[in-house]
Amino acid sequence: MATTATPVIEAPRRRKWGRRAREQSSGYALSAPAVAVLLVFFLLPIYFIVRYSIGLDRFAKTEAAAELTGELAGFSTELWRNFLGEGAEIALLGKSSAALHLPMYVVGIVFVVLVLGAVFGKRLSARFGGWIVGGSFFLLLAPFMTIPAGNNLLRLAELESGGDFLRLFFRSVTMATTSSVWAVAMAFPIAYFLAFGIRKSKYTWLLVVIAPFLTSYLLRVFAWKLILGDQGLINSALFELGLRDPDNALSFLIYSQFTVILVLLYAWVPFLILPIFIALENMDRRLLEAGTDLGASRLQTFRKVTLPIAAPGIVAAFLFVFIPSMGEYITPSLVGGNTGYMFGQAIWVQFVGGTLNWQTGSVLSIFLLGVVLFLTFTTSKFLRQGGGATA
Amino acid sequence: MIARRRASTDVAMSPGGRRLLGLFFVGFLVFLYLPTVILGIFSFNTSTVIAFPLEGLTVDWYAKAWGNAELKKALVASIWVGLAVSVVATLLGVLVSYALARRSFRGKSVVSAFVLVPLVVPTVVLGVALLVLFRPNDPVIPIPLGLWAVLIGHVVIALPFAVLLLLPRIASIDRRLEEAAQDLGASWLQGFRRVVLPLITPALLSALIVSFVISIDEVVIASFLVQDQVTLPVYVYGGLRLNVTIPLLIPIATVMITVSFLLVLAAELIRRYGERRVGVRQ
Known part of the structure; x- marks a missing residue:
């Protein structure tokens, strides 16, 4: 029975196999140019940066030059050990008396566990999933969340490190977190208004809101320099009105952490509106009506229906800003001054800005890249939701 | 409703x-x-002091900026790099997007993730990476630092955007159109040229524009890799840090922002036109 049927089935199957093989190879052929470009100009250099970071390569040509820049001559993990330092201190509400001293690997493990908890908490337990996710998010953000008030940033908990570069990294993360959280807080009502409050030509308004994001980042930072600078718009207005002496400009307006946070927020907030808007726009409107029909107030409906549905979009928006802000270079170098100095600038200084210690710079680069990639891959669930909508 | x-x-x-x-x-x-x-x-202010009320209106700064030879060279360099980046990134993007949308092959998910990774890599790290690759003493790849190096760096960051614009559009084309072309005796290339290409022209144009804008606005990677000849953003960035040529930079900034707005508007109009044509509902 089967023998008579075999040739009839096999003939098309064989053709299909040939087609599949062809499809495979043409798939490779079409992807090859792009993949080759990325392998050579993206992956290969990262391999070399790793080599620098463990002392296998160095920038200095001669021993004397290496002595001067402090580069090592052969394989060593010393640079990494120096970078990670002895450990980190966690001080609550800026009180160093209540500091908790932890070795660095503990901090790393806690961080990884918290990120995994924030991403996969829902799967761990049906009943406490929400609490695990919320708690992890809170604990991750708490040490880095600040209230920007001039140069004095008030923090809930402070993470300090013995290593200079790691301390700088924590400070950069603090600035990035603060600006991202405020940016999300600003973007949400705008996205909400666009999704529910505007009845006509919603998408045109959306474009109006997003368009500034697509103009040059550098030039938008420049515009703020004109407004906030020592001879900028606000300070000159204060002189004119006689409220302040020209020699005594409001200096915290420029060259401070506050300015960096403000400018980062300004630069990214238009972009954030998109993923939140999409999450709200795709939501089934009948759920809202069902909520009110069942007797919930507007606030209850918002809290129990809208917010949970929009949550992935909000997280995606946060990450979209937070990830690039961590390695930010342009904004702090133009408006940050000494107090607003960030990690990205430190990398710059090591490579081209004078120190020319490519090995230390490589350690910083690989660390930053590692943190960014770890965050991206663990949270890709959220990013894809937001990013898929963006595309 | x-x-x-x-x-x-x-x-x-x-x-x-x-x-x-x-x-x-x-x-x-x-x-x-x-x-x-x-x-x-x-940009139209007579005085160099940034304060209201304006002393008077003038287009002098525009004239001075336009007459600045160094600036003009930087602009020309930026435009050349931008055009080359937009062509190369879009070309690579079309090929890989087509493969990802239409072919099934082993490791496809790895390829699609790999192509998008440059989106999240900090530009400082990317700049450093290419600097290491083209390092002046003992380069890994013998390409001298300069505009060619900048071009390569910009292709790497523009490619994911090209893919994000092209991939959904190629995937949305009815597969049967191509199959019909092939059944009627067209080769793959003929089918691509006659069927796919006309349908993705709008997406292709927006990919070209977006890659161009990315390149012409990019400053971090460029400032790691330029040598004697700077690009326009690197020139502006240098001027801003030195704080001396600011009145000259304001008109440049104004023009660049205006041009960006117009390009964004053009890209969006083209995209909407394309969506209507393929019949995608908004």
Whole structure:
């Protein structure tokens, strides 16, 4: 029975196999140019940066030059050990008396566990999933969340490190977190208004809101320099009105952490509106009506229906800003001054800005890249939701 | 339909809340656009002091900027790099997007993730990486630092955007159109040229424009890799750090922002036109 049927089935199957093989190879052929470009100009250099970071390569040509820049001559993990330092201190509400001293690997493990908890908490337990996710998010953000008030940033908990570069990294993360959280807080009502409050030509308004994001980042930072600078718009207005002496400009307006946070927020907030808007726009409107029909107030409906549905979009928006802000270079170098100095600038200084210690710079680069990639891959669930909508 | 939408607005916010949000929205637009507008206003200012009221209006700064030879060279360099980046990134993007949309092969998910990774890599790290690759003493790849190196760096960051614009459009084309072409005896290339290409032309144009804009606005990677000949953003960045040539930079900034706005508008109009043509609902 089967023998008579075999040739009839096999003939098309064989053709299909040939087609599949062809499809495979043409798939490779079409992807090859792009993949080759990325392998050579993206992956290969990262391999070399790793080599620098463990002392296998160095920038200095001669021993004397290496002595001067402090580069090592052969394989060593010393640079990494120096970078990670002895450990980190966690001080609550800026009180160093209540500091908790932890070795660095503990901090790393806690961080990884918290990120995994924030991403996969829902799967761990049906009943406490929400609490695990919320708690992890809170604990991750708490040490880095600040209230920007001039140069004095008030923090809930402070993470300090013995290593200079790691301390700088924590400070950069603090600035990035603060600006991202405020940016999300600003973007949400705008996205909400666009999704529910505007009845006509919603998408045109959306474009109006997003368009500034697509103009040059550098030039938008420049515009703020004109407004906030020592001879900028606000300070000159204060002189004119006689409220302040020209020699005594409001200096915290420029060259401070506050300015960096403000400018980062300004630069990214238009972009954030998109993923939140999409999450709200795709939501089934009948759920809202069902909520009110069942007797919930507007606030209850918002809290129990809208917010949970929009949550992935909000997280995606946060990450979209937070990830690039961590390695930010342009904004702090133009408006940050000494107090607003960030990690990205430190990398710059090591490579081209004078120190020319490519090995230390490589350690910083690989660390930053590692943190960014770890965050991206663990949270890709959220990013894809937001990013898929963006595309 | 209208009645239902109105109802969901009413559920989402009270009339008072809507007014409040509307006010916030207007304030937000002012916050968003005011810095750019101020930049535009002060480009016509006679005085070098940034303060209201303006002393007088002039187009002198525009003339001076236009007459600056160094600046013009930087502009020309930027445009060349931008054009090359847009062509190369779009070309690579079309090929890999087609493979990802239409072919099934082993490791496809790895390829699609790999192509998008440069989106999240900090530009400082990317700049450093290419600097290491082209390092002046003992380069790994014998390409000298300069505009060619900048071009390569910009292709790497523009490629994911090209793919994000092209991939959904190619995937949305009805497969049967190509199969019909092949059944009628067209080769793959003929089918691609006659069927796919006309349908993705709008997406292709937006990919070209977006890659160009990315390249012409990019400053971090460029400033790691330029040598004697700088690009326009690197020139502006240098001027801003030195704080001396600011009145000269304001008109440049104004023109660049205006051009970016126009390009964005063009890209969006083309995209919408394309969506209507393929019949994708918004």
